[in-house]
Amino acid sequence: MDWKAAIETNRQALKRVLVTLVAMAGITGNADRTATLPRHLHRAVLRLLRPAEAAARRLIIVAAHGLVVTPPPARPRKPGANPAVPAPRSFGIAAVMPSAGFARLPAGRAAKGRATRTHVLPLFDPVRLPERARRRFVPAHAAPRICVPGATARHRLPPPPAPHDLLDATRLGLRLRALAAALDDLPKHARRFARWRARQSRSIAHNGPRRLSPLKPGRPPGYRLRPTHEIHGILADLHHFAREALTPPDTS
Known part of the structure; x- marks a missing residue:
């Protein structure tokens, strides 16, 4: 199979789909400006976009086929005290917490990288x-209204x-x-994937935690049995x- 031809053909096809999506969304070059879209256009x-991202992930896997990289040596954990950062007094109390925990807070994330x-x-x-149970969700416009006639006012639900x-x-x-x-x-992201596979192989050798495959079991995200757009055929x-590229070679 001519992998290079397949990669370039599908890359150009994905770029055509991307141009369509950008035109639909009306995205400009200003990344800092908060854009809004009508709900129907956003959806x-x-x-x-979901099947386009899934197709691009598979294109990266195909582009990394046969690529061999040497991962950097694993860095040992350094035992030591974690420097503490005082949390802002906007939380209501004076608290001290590790810097890693502070970075996970909304205020810490905003202070760390608000500009980029x-x-x-x-x-x-x-x-x-x-095993994770799906949370039950009731939209705001369908929430139950509990009131006491003559004692409480009837709550008006949002539209x-x-x-x-x-x-x-x-x-x-x-x-x-x-x-x-x-x-x-594409070559840069193919090297990303090749480095992950190398780290995965090293983790398997040391019986460490690992993800066996970058692809989810079953159908890919955004897959349709009856395609309604060009992207569905590209994804298929x-x-x-990608499954062929991930299959180990037969050495028998």
Whole structure:
């Protein structure tokens, strides 16, 4: 099989889909500006972006086929005290916590990197754990109203979501830019994946925790049995190529 031809053909096809998504979303070059989109348009872009991201992940796997890299040696953990950072008094109390814990707080994250907002295309499909129970969710417009006649006023529920409600599209723009960056510099992301496979092999040798495959079991995200857009056919082809690239060679 001509892997180079398959990679370039599908890369150009994904770039055509990306141009369509960018035109639908109306993304500009200003990444710091908070963009909004109508709900129906936001959902339409997201329905095509999910399979496009899944196809790009599989294209990276195919591009990394046969690529061998040497991972850096594992860094041993350094035992020692974790420096403490005083938490802001905006929390209401004076507290002291480790710097790692402070960075996970909203105030710490904002202080750490408010100016730069970047996003990198993930190399792995999101996997839903079967043992995790799905949380029951009741939309605000359908929540039960409990009141005492003559004693409490009847609570007015918000209206149901409308197709033209404006939604924040900042993260949607970041995901589109991450997809564009992956398609523009495919060898870089192929090396990312090759380094992960090398670290995975080293972890298996030491019986460490590991993820066995970057692909989720079953159908890929955004897959459709009856394709309605070009991206669905691209995803089906690249899923087949990625599984072939991940299959170890027959040495018998």
